[in-house]
Amino acid sequence: MTASSPVIRAFFNEPTNTVSYLVADPAARAAAVIDPVLDYDHSDGSVDVASVEAILEAARSDGLTIAWVLETHAHADHLSGAPYIKAKTGAKVGIGEHIKDVQRIFWPMFNVEDLRTDGSDFDRLFADGETFPIGELTVEVLHTPGHTPADIAYKIGDAVFVGDTLFMPDYGTARADFPGGDAHQLYRSIQKLLALPPQTRLFMCHDYKAPGRDNYAWETTVRDERDGNVHLRGGVTEAEFVAMRTARDATLKAPTLLLPSIQVNIRAGHFPKAQQNGVRYLLLPVHAKPGAEAGIS
Numbered sequence: 001m002t003a004s005s006p007v008i009r010a011f012f013n014e015p016t017n018t019v020s021y022l023v024a025d026p027a028a029r030a031a032a033v034i035d036p037v038l039d040y041d042h043s044d045g046s047v048d049v050a051s052v053e054a055i056l057e058a059a060r061s062d063g064l065t066i067a068w069v070l071e072t073h074a075h076a077d078h079l080s081g082a083p084y085i086k087a088k089t090g091a092k093v094g095i096g097e098h099i100k101d102v103q104r105i106f107w108p109m110f111n112v113e114d115l116r117t118d119g120s121d122f123d124r125l126f127a128d129g130e131t132f133p134i135g136e137l138t139v140e141v142l143h144t145p146g147h148t149p150a151d152i153a154y155k156i157g158d159a160v161f162v163g164d165t166l167f168m169p170d171y172g173t174a175r176a177d178f179p180g181g182d183a184h185q186l187y188r189s190i191q192k193l194l195a196l197p198p199q200t201r202l203f204m205c206h207d208y209k210a211p212g213r214d215n216y217a218w219e220t221t222v223r224d225e226r227d228g229n230v231h232l233r234g235g236v237t238e239a240e241f242v243a244m245r246t247a248r249d250a251t252l253k254a255p256t257l258l259l260p261s262i263q264v265n266i267r268a269g270h271f272p273k274a275q276q277n278g279v280r281y282l283l284l285p286v287h288a289k290p291g292a293e294a295g296i297s
Contacts, residue, residue: 040260147178
């Protein structure tokens with residue numbers, strides 16, 4: 001580990017296959033949490049904070065002050081634990097500046113009049129190439145659209161937290177079929193990451209255990225992704241990648257937590273306001289398949 005390398009602890013949430021990270025400057029004892037998960041049971045709407053408490057306890061044990069909660073994008077597969085961490089630590093919550101585009105895309109879907117579409121629910125909106133400190137470490141923001149318009153990666157020393165752009169080499173790349181997604185942009189964002197030095201460490205946001213692999217994994221390198229990513233090896237062209245990605249995405253089901261996740265995460269992890277009975281509700285848009293319109297009359 002060099003002086004510019006962060007200390008990294010990973011926390012895997014198996015129900016959502018998400019990896020959250022506690023990233024620290026060991027000299028200044030300052031830290032950030034990347035992509036924290038709120039425990040949410042879709043079957044009964046219950047919420048727990050065991051996953052974020054595990055991160056907070058690790059920070060307390062190591063004597064760290066959490067200065068930031070950093071989101072790589074508005075996730076569609078888990079609810080963010082950012083507000084809980086902010087309430088407990090005073091940390092600021094940051095995300096890419098194009099979250100405003102994502103908010104505008106999804107506002108009509110849920111018809112939510114209280115949703116602000118200027119990104120102001122977040123404490124900081126990061127631009128491509130922007131830098132900011134965590135203690136004595138410097139964080140560089142890399143805009144990596146394609147999975148969503150707002151995706152960013154965080155480069156901290158020799159480590160890059162890539163969000164939902166790349167997966168482990170034996171699993172491939174992220175889908176690009178969500179509203180605002182674009183496989184052409186995804187390809188270019190991946191090339192941006194793969195242009196980094198070959199020894200650069202890459203940390204995934206998800207892992208699903210590729211066929212033939214028994215264990216979860218979330219750390220690799222630029223070199224390994226260049227040489228072995230199953231969706232990229234052999235010098236695949238942009239056109240070939242887009243054709244593959246489009247065909248593959250057409251076979252994928254929506255994530256189980258897509259609808260609740262989007263409603264919460266575009267609000268910086270906050271749930272909709274409680275109604276007069278004191279209960280908070282998440283919306284479920286209903287769409288009839290062709291010929292089934294009478295079923296929702």
